[in-house]
Amino acid sequence: MSAAVAAVERAARDAYGRLVAILASRFGDIAGAEDALSDALLAALQRWPEQGIPANPVGWLVTAARNYAIDRYRRDGRAAGYAEDLRMLEQEVTGKSQEFPDERLKLLFVCAHPAIDAGVRTPLMLQAVLGLDAARIARAFLVAPATMSQRLVRAKTKIRAAGIAFAVPDPERLAERLPPVLETIYSAFGLAWEDFWVGATPADDLSAEAIFLARLLVDLLPGEPETEGLLALMLFCEARRPARRDAAGRFVPLADQNVSLWSKALIEAGDALLIAASRHARFGRFQCEAAIQSAHSQRAFGRAVPTGAIVGLYNLLVDRAPSFGASIGRVAALLDDGQAEAAASALARLPSERLRTHQPYWAAHAAVMRALGNHEAARASAEQAIGLSDDPAVRDHLIARFHLTDTRA
Amino acid sequence: MQYMLILNETAADFADRSDPARADDYWAGWNAFIGAMSAAGIVVNGDGLLPPETATTVRIRDGEQIVEDGPFADSKEQLAGYFVIEVDDLDAALAWAAQAPSAVTASVEIRPVMPPPNAA
Numbered sequence: 001m002s003a004a005v006a007a008v009e010r011a012a013r014d015a016y017g018r019l020v021a022i023l024a025s026r027f028g029d030i031a032g033a034e035d036a037l038s039d040a041l042l043a044a045l046q047r048w049p050e051q052g053i054p055a056n057p058v059g060w061l062v063t064a065a066r067n068y069a070i071d072r073y074r075r076d077g078r079a080a081g082y083a084e085d086l087r088m089l090e091q092e093v094t095g096k097s098q099e100f101p102d103e104r105l106k107l108l109f110v111c112a113h114p115a116i117d118a119g120v121r122t123p124l125m126l127q128a129v130l131g132l133d134a135a136r137i138a139r140a141f142l143v144a145p146a147t148m149s150q151r152l153v154r155a156k157t158k159i160r161a162a163g164i165a166f167a168v169p170d171p172e173r174l175a176e177r178l179p180p181v182l183e184t185i186y187s188a189f190g191l192a193w194e195d196f197w198v199g200a201t202p203a204d205d206l207s208a209e210a211i212f213l214a215r216l217l218v219d220l221l222p223g224e225p226e227t228e229g230l231l232a233l234m235l236f237c238e239a240r241r242p243a244r245r246d247a248a249g250r251f252v253p254l255a256d257q258n259v260s261l262w263s264k265a266l267i268e269a270g271d272a273l274l275i276a277a278s279r280h281a282r283f284g285r286f287q288c289e290a291a292i293q294s295a296h297s298q299r300a301f302g303r304a305v306p307t308g309a310i311v312g313l314y315n316l317l318v319d320r321a322p323s324f325g326a327s328i329g330r331v332a333a334l335l336d337d338g339q340a341e342a343a344a345s346a347l348a349r350l351p352s353e354r355l356r357t358h359q360p361y362w363a364a365h366a367a368v369m370r371a372l373g374n375h376e377a378a379r380a381s382a383e384q385a386i387g388l389s390d391d392p393a394v395r396d397h398l399i400a401r402f403h404l405t406d407t408r409a
Numbered sequence: 410m411q412y413m414l415i416l417n418e419t420a421a422d423f424a425d426r427s428d429p430a431r432a433d434d435y436w437a438g439w440n441a442f443i444g445a446m447s448a449a450g451i452v453v454n455g456d457g458l459l460p461p462e463t464a465t466t467v468r469i470r471d472g473e474q475i476v477e478d479g480p481f482a483d484s485k486e487q488l489a490g491y492f493v494i495e496v497d498d499l500d501a502a503l504a505w506a507a508q509a510p511s512a513v514t515a516s517v518e519i520r521p522v523m524p525p526p527n528a529a
Contacts, residue, residue: 115499161521163410165498173500 004048011057012041016131017216019058021103023065025166030110030128031156032069040064104129105220106166108213112181113164120155121184127152129216130209140206168221178221182230182286185213189234207241210234218273225277229287232273236293239266239300251393254296255336262300270294285321288313292329307337324350324358331364340371359388366402378402411453411495411522412502417515418489423460438510446494446505455492486515493522 016037023033040061054060110116111125123141126132138148158164169177189210214231221227243261246252271294277287292313295306314330327350334343347361347368355361362385369378382402389395425435439457446452464480480487489511496502499519506517 113499115503162519163412163498163502163521165500167498167500169500 002049004053005045007053007057008041008044008048011044011061012131015058015061017104017107017129018102019061019065020128020131021107022062022101023069024110024128025103025106027069027073028163028166029156029160030107030124031153031160032072033065034128036065036069036072037061039068043068102220103166104216105168108181108217108220109168109177110159110164110166112177112184113159114177114180115162115164116155116158117151118180120151121180122187123148123152124155125184125213126188126206126209129213132209178224178226181217182226185210185217186230186234186286188213189237207234207238211238223280225280225282226284226286228273228277229284229290232270232277233286233290233293235266235270235273236290236297239263239270239297245393249393251391251397253397259299262297264300267294267297267300270297283316283320285317288317288321292317292333305336307333311337311339324355325360328360328364331368335367335371340368343368344372357388359385359394362388363398366398370402410498410502411493412499413520413522414455414492414494414502414506414509415488415518415520416490416492416509416511417486417517418511419486419515422489422511422514423487426460435510442509443492445508446492451494451496451505453493453495455490455494457490458488460489461487489515 019037020030020033023036024030027033043064044057044061048054107129108125111128112121116124123134123137126137127134134149134152135145137152138145141148168174188206211231211234214227214234217224217227218231239262240254240257242263243257243259244252252258270290274287274290274294277284277290292310295310295313298305310333311330314326314333317326318330327346331343331347334340334346347365350361362381366378366381366385369375369381379402382398386395386398389398422435425431428435443452443455461480464478466477466479466481468475468477468481494502494505496505502519506512506519509517511517
């Protein structure tokens, strides 16, 4: 590969999201920005090898993309509507500094706008900000590529037609607009986590992309404790990745993981973020979940897991940000803290009719019953959990944990 | 951009219009909302509509005209009025729509007005 082609690839990878954001925020049009940018990248692939790599590759690409955008809008008879935007962009391009404002924050808020269907926010963010192709996104979301492309096109059309502003929300609106952005990023990470269980290929793993987006948000919108909490949470989970499966690919539960495989550097980075977030003294779901993971991570430094503190954090989480996962997590925390009776009564208080098809509920129920010495009930619940699990690794783990122990009992 | 605020109401809202015990509150709520939009200078046009029982629906099927009493859609919420407003973007339109009295009892749909065919 020639140096020029490598330069195009580097510019595209490093600056894709920045370029799309600059163009899209001028035109209010993600699809138009992406089209103009791909025209510009094609032109760069043809011209840079002949004419040499420009001194300012990003500036060159913006200028080229702007010209393609003008052509395109003229063809569509929409150029006049964008005259002012194009003039401003022209000034920026020809200006001395050749430095562009980073508009990716606006793009993140547009992708996670409540007017966009929640199911397509994460794919949209992955494509518009990171330039992931629809086929790869479709694989990660387990839908057909054509279906994913269609959803993305529809969302982009909606953004332009509905006039969703490319703007960072006003301070008074930020509190309601930031959570969907964080959820959207976390959903990419959650997907990566699920992928891990079903053994997806590394190419489909979205965890690195989610961490990149969270880091971007921390950089562009500093001083938001929940943003720092989200990044910390993901770093703690990422730190344990090498220990989550054994050499044979079997699922290894947290308590049995080989802590020497955990990344101390990532855990320390997570702790630093959590400390920065805690200075704001503002409760948040992600900070709370990150604090729980930080407590579990203490083992990496040869310290005991503070099980009582974890119960306290789960109490806070269940109280302030209730969710089914938080309730089940609290049951497990009580068990770890030796409070089997409290765990049993917490489990009994959950609405049972909604939980009959929920695998983690039955796994927790089995663990509670075993701790109380009711091995028959434990085995029955473990069988329910096994029947509800799609993941062979988790099934094997449950079979090993309950059947073998139960036979001995 | 121009947006239409499509104001839906429930049967109870429509009943409030002529209920002596509730009509004053009902109209006061709408007058305040419409007054605020007018004062902001964003109203392009708009109207309230008489209740759905005054509606007549027509369809042509197999070349034949079918006229029916009442609105076409049989749903809990019915069209009660509309405003076309001129604001910068969807968030601004949402902020106005959220102030409509019917946003509390029913819903407000926000639709961009179709630009003229040769919009420059």
